[in-house]
Amino acid sequence: MIAPAEKGKTVKLNILRQDSPDAKPYWQNFEVPCNAGSNVTSLLRSISESPVTAGGAKVAPPAYEASCLEEVCGSCTMVINGRVRQACSTLVRKIHPHDSEEPITIEPMTKFPVIRDLVVDRSRTFENLKRIKAWIPIDSSYNLGPGPRITPEEQQAMYPLSRCMTCGACLEACPQFTRDNNFVGAQIISIARYYNMHPNGKILKDERMEVLMGEGGITDCGNAQNCVKVCPKEIPLTESIGVIGRAATVYSIKKFFSK
Amino acid sequence: MTTAMEGSVGKNPAGADYSSQSGQLHFWLRRVHSLAGLAFGGFVAFHLTVCATTLSPVTYQQEVNRIASLGPNLAFVEFTFIWLPLLIHMLYGVYIIGRGSKWNGVRYNYGGNIRYTLQRVTGLILLVFLAYHLATMHRWGLALVYDLTHWSALSSFPWFHPSTAYGSTVTAIKTPYSPNPWFWANVISDVLYFLGVWAAVFHLANGLWTAAIAWGLTVTAVAQRRWGNVCLAVGIIVGIIGTGALLGVTVLGKPSGNLPETGVVVRYMQKNASHASARRRVPLSTCGLTLRPHINDATTAAKAS
């Protein structure tokens, strides 16, 4: 049911802004029109259309990212009312009590370097994907023919893991993932499990285990299990951590005695 | 296997080499830390059970005698099951806490996250409590100073003493300022003991839960919940035993409840009392505490006078 748009209704926003990667962050207040179907991305868009603060000052519009607008790309991930969320799928009426005078706070994610305002640099996740060889090796000088079959059961187990959009929410919420350490976080551990399950991806399993047993790997997980709670794609991240923990036990014994 | 992308693998923030052997040291040490925690947890459960017998002072003395009857072997047992695992677990635990994490139990107040935070908080409480525990039971440091200096000011400090296990335990937990259990300093001491034991119980039960994940015993959410219930049950049982021990040595303890000096310890002491040189060579210990023969001499002397 779509509630009718309410004329003249506004909502206050408190946005943490930062002009450049090294600049000091500062808060800025806005008041924007809001109707029953508004989400946070639509509020940010209204600001862009007329970037005037609540105090009436004309400012540069807050920079933000958005692409798919349907929670499948992850680019709009930010901290809204103190909690990491996708701005595009965060309905204002879900997080903000009707008629509340309190502003909605919007901050960039805290675990990644800020490029500008709400835009952060998530290249660390890409580096980590490369590090765990998040791919299936099929390069060859001749045609290898069709790949091995994957049973429907295997597909069903793998599909949820494939939904990860590298949004970084699980990393933002993880107390063990910080700006100055090198923990790879739940996302990478789960993706490694995904590629280890694939009949061709398995070829690189040992290499992935070597990485995951290294600095910043599975060892740094502290089992706070926030990741699985905040993941918008409902990926069984803690199960993946258990699977990789078990694989690490088996692999380390194998390595100790036969490598 | 080389791939086109390998050359472009960037540096992680700390610039560490992920796959080198030294890069995996942390993994191995962390597994040792886990084993040490489990071993020490076994000791804690045993120790609390023995101490719960303080509810029946005679049984407690018998248990202490039984432990003391290991004689010089006790030092070996203590080293393997108490000191070594504790030292490893404690040092590495402090390192894990110190290597940087961003606790966010208020912002993301999920059960798992609160337990994660409490695991670290109780670890730090235990660090302080274990030091206090050793200080009260053994006056570590002070006993050594006394040994070297025979400074009379220290002779009034009570400490654990296997031959009068019950009375000395109850007295040692009291501060040296007053034997009155409701004297404010003694109440603080008791509170510290309650805090310490319950911190240990939580830390142990939750540690059993996380260890099962770390080793890959529990994988699915259902299995983790099921094992969680077992850990909760273990926690409740050890907690009840621990509370029995706490009551026995604090509010229900009678400092004057010294039992007659019987049992192996005393016999052992008497056998060696005449050989001053034997003092150094016969380390008697129990419950992780080395008995200092001269205390016994002092007690015997006091009794005689």
Ligand code: HEM
């Ligand atoms: C009564 C004493 C103690 C017992 C019985 C105990 C037992 C345990 C156990 C069984 C674990 C689980 C290990 C795992 O997850 O694999 C654990 C974890 C931990 N312990 Fe202790 N411990 C004790 C004291 C301490 C102390 C004094 C510290 C340091 C301040 C400490 C710090 C930690 C930390 C940080 C963890 C979490 C490790 C992680 O999840 O990565 N513990 N402990």
Ligand code: SF4
């Ligand atoms: S696992 Fe979930 S929360 Fe983590 S990056 Fe992927 S989609 Fe986002």
Ligand code: FES
């Ligand atoms: S814009 Fe793609 S997830 Fe929000």
